[in-house]
Amino acid sequence: MPYKIIGKIVGDDGYPIYQSALIEELNNKGVQIASVLSDPETGDFLFHALSENSVIKVSSPFYKEQTFTAKNVPNQITVTALDESIINAKRPTVNKTGLVIALGVLAVVAFTAVALQKNDNSKKAQAQPKASQAKRLPAKTTSKPRVTPKTVTV
Numbered sequence: 001m002p003y004k005i006i007g008k009i010v011g012d013d014g015y016p017i018y019q020s021a022l023i024e025e026l027n028n029k030g031v032q033i034a035s036v037l038s039d040p041e042t043g044d045f046l047f048h049a050l051s052e053n054s055v056i057k058v059s060s061p062f063y064k065e066q067t068f069t070a071k072n073v074p075n076q077i078t079v080t081a082l083d084e085s086i087i088n089a090k091r092p093t094v095n096k097t098g099l100v101i102a103l104g105v106l107a108v109v110a111f112t113a114v115a116l117q118k119n120d121n122s123k124k125a126q127a128q129p130k131a132s133q134a135k136r137l138p139a140k141t142t143s144k145p146r147v148t149p150k151t152v153t154v
Contacts, residue, residue: 002048009058012080016043021060021079025049025070048095091108 009021014041023045029059033054038045049056052071059065063079 002050003052003054005045005047005049005056005070006075007037007045007047007073008076009045009060010076010078011063011079014043014078017063018058019060019075019077021045021058023047024057025060026055026057055067079107 002071005023009017009023011017018040019039020037021043022035022037025033025047027033033050034048036045036047039141047056052069054070056068056073058068058077058079059146060079062082064082066077067081069073
């Protein structure tokens, strides 16, 4: 009955390695009987060995090979690089300084726009009464004023 092995291949930084790893079962002469590749994005793999005592070899270019018996394969296999100059084993960290600066500049621009808008509105409000007073004044007429006749009794 086949022995089911489920696991994950990661680098020494805890992240999946950038490529697929080869998981293979070897016979007693060291010849490959069966093999499977891990998922390059997640590092996950599923393998069926012939027995729990089968020899399982995990390998990937530029990484050190590891050998286990099928029953002793860990759920997460950590592989180490052969040479640090070939593979950068550390993932870059995200630098959020640029994001903070951009958000700060955006906030300053927004506050300035609001202040300028308020300043413009107050200038318009001061200018409006003068214009409205001009509308309220009676229009100048060039015709003679009307005289109403008065009746006088003697």
